[in-house]
Amino acid sequence: MTSLKDITRSRDARIKPVTELAARLSRELQGEVLFDQASRGRYSTDASIYQVTPVGVVIPRHQDDLKLALDIARDAHVPVLARGAGTSQCGQTVGEALVIDNTRWLNKVVEFDAEARTVVVEPGIVLDHLNAWLKPHGLWYPVDVSTSAQCTIGGMAGNNSCGSRSIRYGNMVHNVLGIDAWLADGSGASFGFIDELGDEHKARHLAERVKAIAERVDPQIREHFPKVLRRVGGYNLDIFNCQNPKPYDQDGRVNLAHLLVGSEGTLGVSRRIKLSLSPLPEHKVLGVVNFPTFYQAMDVTQHIVTLDPTAVELxxxxxxxxxxxxxxxxxxxxxxxxxxxxxxxxxxxxxxxRDAQLESLERLNALLADLGLPGCVVDMPEPAEQKALWNVRKAGLNIMMSMKGDGKPVSFIEDCAVPLEHLAEYTDKLTEVFHRYGTEGTWYAHASVGTLHVRPILDMRRDGAEKMREIAEQASALVREYKGAYSGEHGDGLCRGEWVAWQFGSTVNDAFKEVKQLFDPENLFNPGKIVDTPKMDDERYFRFPSSYQTIPLTPVFDWSPWDVKRDPLTGEQSAPGTGGDATQGLAMAVEMCNNNGHCRKFDAGTMCPSYRITKDEQHLTRGRANTLRLVLSGQLGDEGLASDDVKEALDLCVSCKGCKRDCPTGVDMAKFKIEAHTARARAKGLSWRDRMVGEMPRYAPWASRFSGLLGAAERVPFVSRQVKKALGLAQQRSFPRFSGNFLAERHGQVALAPREVLLFVDTFNNYMESDNARAAKRVLEKAGYRVHLNVKPGERPLCCGRTYLSAGQFDKAKAEAKRSLDHLMPFVERGVVIVGLEPSCLLSMRDEFLQYGFGDAARRLSESALLFEEFLVKAHEAGELPLDLKPVEHSRAMLHGHCHQKAFDALRPVEQVLSWIPGLDVETIESSCCGMAGSFGYEAEHYDASMKMAELSLLPAIREADDDAVLVADGTSCRHQIHDGSGREAVHVARLLERALA
Incomplete structure (x- = not known):
């Protein structure tokens, strides 16, 4: 691989220093220019095993910016690397180059012709966004890859992506009509059908030269190019003889744009891409075939494809x-x-x-019965259940990477494609190879076209690289035996580049070098890919080389469950590690992020609200995880988690835990933020604002007692402004209103009842909105429960410690948690359920309490702690909830879920409880975080971000709601944000149920 250092040595007289390059780019571009170490580190990885730090990063604001960035880099003789979402499995999108990130602004639909079924787009548009735009027209772009929620059309073209439905629609190369690109010499050219290019056209000249090269090596092309649909290695020189099983164009015309498809950005940088569209199928049905053995699944696939399915996925x-x-x-x-x-x-x-599809489903069932497997198909004819299952399949890579410990499924032979008649035998023999090296493979993906994503479980920190080389060599022999393709979908990159010559032979490989020289004589476009590539196991490019180690620090949480060893052959997991490096478990938890970029999605779920408003890699779950990994391994200085880089990366994290649920590998950035905030507080001290937030449970009784005085101060603008300014609070926010002390009220004797429950009343519902606690207590008593409260006479009310956690005061948080645990355990031991009203407080008992090191007691408490609605649903299902409810004054309820409710799958019980109220139509707002997030929305520097998060979907939905609709939100912060942003009041479910009591 040609490194920047090598280029520098050979051209010392002409190369400008990197600092001058950064200065010129910053001066002349309107987009963003990032040359700081942390930003470069965040762009040094993709979804592969590699890490290469770029020279810098440019995020062009418009096409002129893109052209100018390329010109400036060419003047400086610095390589460039155009990058989409960074989802590459093979290292195509990392390199010692100036990275061009087109995703933020170069993502428009430029032209559309519904009649001709074509669309022209900029390279940064995301596939799902494009298909959402096309849906009203009854069309879609059918190269349906698993990363459709985040991958870009430019990246897909560079990679020649394929997708689950290629058996019906083909690969990217079959669906691209033209590419407008910038070339290495700074000129632009439009690549399309050769017979439409004028004699003076730049692309025409290149076409003639490339055609001459292809004709010269035509016998070798015919001999060595694999005869399978899934073949994406090298350059597509076979466009001139259409030997691919699915012709590039149905009428045999040659399209030079297809040479650029799959070229991994080594021949040109796309400006616009013209795509061929397909009619959107009106009806789909799904049959899930269950097999007792893996071999049977592979063997039967060749028979299933005769039924003409659109997809067959393993x-x-x-x-x-x-x-x-x-x-x-x-x-x-x-x-x-x-x-x-x-x-x-x-x-x-x-x-x-639809009837035809249902008949196909019947034929599938009959076929399996004829093959000796009757009753093995689960029919899924309805769209909702199909979509849910396809989402699981699309998350395949991330699911595989959710294995804890050092051993991970490693991507390097996952794209080998073989003819279907050999698929069962090939997978069987490859499994024997894995066993020979003491490991096992994980299999999934495109059985329909003979491409199975198989990843042997290897420990790349130890002997993984050596085993990777040996397994690759034996896998390649099998591919050759069965006349398949070594690179079947994910391209070449750093991982398979060295196998290009093996696959195509030296003559064709030399032809590839000629093509590269013709387009890019100075080797400035993504050097080291497809031609002149490094060895796949050159550890200089590994994310985890043998020299990799973490810096010494002591985490505050117990991360030992992540410090595990897994037997790669049996899958057996060892007991959590309890000794050794104190950072190991934390480092492994951070490394659960595999860089696939699933967190870049916008269409649904909660993840990631800060990225949704900034579209900045720094504020993405992946970007934050990369920052933490670089810090923990000492690649960003020696300050560790207390560093400014960590603070900046986590600055807009609202601890919503959306990543804990939506990230298929379960990256919990909220918990990492607690570690980082605590480390910084210990290193640099606490601000007055941090102290005020953390100590709220302590001063809340006094604030409640003098609420009138606080309210008066709020009404004096000068006093209010000065106090807010001193504390760093947003002037637009009103102070929280303290209005009572529910736990200090006289509640009389606890009523005797056959069943009992403990109502855990948190600081917010005790001192700020006491009516919620009163309502919950009344509902529970009406249902026949003896209600205990979380307080003893003469003692402070119990507290979960959440405010201390958010303010970096971990030790106080842990002490509060221990106090609560000790008090609650006698109730837990006699089977009393702990019921909470505030999601972030109650769910701490099911989350953070488990990592304090409290042992089995914390586990038992977590199993006994339920949110108010969860408890009601369980009691209802057990026949222990004799509630008689009547209609309320509202006919419609609009429900906003607290982020932690969504993260712990606790929103469905809320919907269910609301559905019990007669005549009430419940609509759940599809929203991410409300943006208040505890103290976040109060902080002056975060107010704008807070409101932008609310404006993503929550506030617009509320403004469109009827005036008589009741707004429901269990979170204290959510209710405050709804009030500030819309002027309307939201209520806790307990309040609405109390109104409905007959």
Whole structure:
């Protein structure tokens, strides 16, 4: 691989210093220019095993910026690397170059012709966004890759992406009509059908030169190019003879744009891409075929494809088990299973006639019965259940990477494609290879076209690289035996580049070098990819080289559950590590992020609100995880978690825990933020604002007692402004209103009842909105429960410690948690359920309490702690909730879920409880974080970000709501944000249920 240092040595007289390059780019571009160490570190990785620090990063604001950045880099003789979402499996999007990130601004639909079924787009547009734009027109772009929520069309073109439905629609190369690109010499050219290019056209000249090269090596092309649909290695020199099983164009015309497709940005930088669209199928049905053995699943695939499905996708036992461990995926995958299959195939049929698709589903069932497997198909004819299962399949890579510990499924032979008749035998022999090296592979993906994503479980910190080389060599021999393709979907990059010559032979490989020289004589476009590549196991480019180690520090949470060792062959997990490096478990938890970029999605779920408003990699879950990994490994200085880089990366994190649920590998950035905030507080001290936030449970009784005086101060503008300014609070916010002390009221004797419950009244519902606690107590008593409260005479009310955690005062938080645990355990031991009203407080008992090191007592408390609605639903299901409810004054309720409710799958019980109120129509607002997030929305520097988060979906939905609709939100912060942003009041579910009591 040509490094920047090598280029510098050879051109010392002409190269400008990097600092001058950064200065010129900053001076002349309107977009962002990032040359700081942390930003470069965040762009040094993709979803592969590699890490290469770029020279710098440019985020162009418009096409002129893109052209100017390329010109400036060329003047400085600095390589450039155009990058989309950074989802590459093979290292195509990392390199010692100036990275051009087109995703933030160069993402527009430029032209659209519904009649011709074509669209022209900029390279940074995301596939799902494009298809959402096309849907009203009854069209879609059918290269349906698993990363569709984040991958860009430019990246897909550079990679020649394929997707689950390629058996019906083909690969990227079959669906691209033209590419407008900037070339290495600074000129622009439009690549399309050669017979439409004028004689003076730049692309015409290049076409003639490339055609001459291809014709010269035509015999070798015919001999060495794999005869399978899934073949994406090298350059597409076969466009001139159309030897691919699915011709590039149905009429045989040659399109030079197809040479750029799959070129990994080594020949040109795309400005615009013209795509061929397909009619959107009106009806889909899905059959999930359960197999007792993996071999049977592979063997039967060749018969299933004769039924003309649109997709046949594999999910193996490992992926099934990991999906069952994920709370978001468990209920979905359970519906697809019959017993405990070793593998399942997702077989989809799609078209315009529903009856025809249902008949295909019947034929699938009959076929399996004829093959000796009757009753093995789960029919899924309805769209909702199909979509849910496809989402699990699309998360395949991330699910595989959710294995804890050093051993991870490693991507390097996952794209080998073989003819279907050999698929079962190939997978069987490759499994034998894995066993030979003491490991096992994880399998899933495109059975329909003979491309299975298989990743052996290896420890890249130890002997993984050596095993990777040996397994790759034996896998390549099998691919050659079965006349398949070594690179079947994910491209070459750093991982498979060295295998290009092996696959295509030296003559064709030399032809590839000629093409590269023709387009890019100075080797400035993504050097080291496809031609002149490094060895796949050159550890200079590894994210985890043998020299990798973490800096010494002592985490505050117990991260030992992540410090595990897993037997790669059996999958058996060792006991959590309890000794050794104190950072190991924390480092492994951070490294659960595999850089796939699932957190870049915008369409649904809670993750990630700060990225949604900034579109900045720094404020993305992946970007934050990368920052933490670089810090923990000493690559960003020696300050560790207390560093400014960490503070800046976590600055807009609202601790929503959206990543804990929506990230398939369960990255919990909220908990990492507690570690970082605590480290910084210990190193640099606490601000007055931090102290005020953390100590709220202590001063709340006094604030409540003198609430009139505080209210008067609020009404004096000068006093209010000065206090807010001194504390760093937003002037636009009103002070929280303290209005009572529910736990200090006289509640009389606890009523005797056959069943009992403890109502955990948090600081907010005790001192600020006491009516919520009164309502909850009344509802529970009306249901026949003896209600205990979380206070003893003469003692402070119990507290979960959440405010201390958010303010970096970990020790106080842990002390409060221990005080609560000690008080609650006698109730837990006699089977009393602990019921809470505020999601962030109650759910601390199911989350943070487990990592304080409290042992089995914390686990038992976590199993006994339920939110108010969760408890009511469980009691209802057990026949222990004799509530008689009447209609309320509202006919419609609009529900906003607290982020932690969503993260712990606790929103559905809220919907269910509201549905009990007669005549009440419940609508759940599809929203991310409300933006208040405890103290976040009060902080002056975060007010604007807070309101932008609220404006993503929550506030617009509320403004469109009828005046008589009741707004429901269980979170204290959510209710405050709704009030500030809309002027309307939201209520806790307990208040609404109290109104409905007959």
């Amino acid at each position: 999910v193996d036992r490992t992926m099934i088990e990991l999906s069952l461990e994920n709370p978001a995926f468990r209920p979905v995958i359970e519906k697809a299973l019959i017993g405990k299959p070793e593998a399942i195939l997702l077989v989809e049929f799609a078209g315009q006639d």
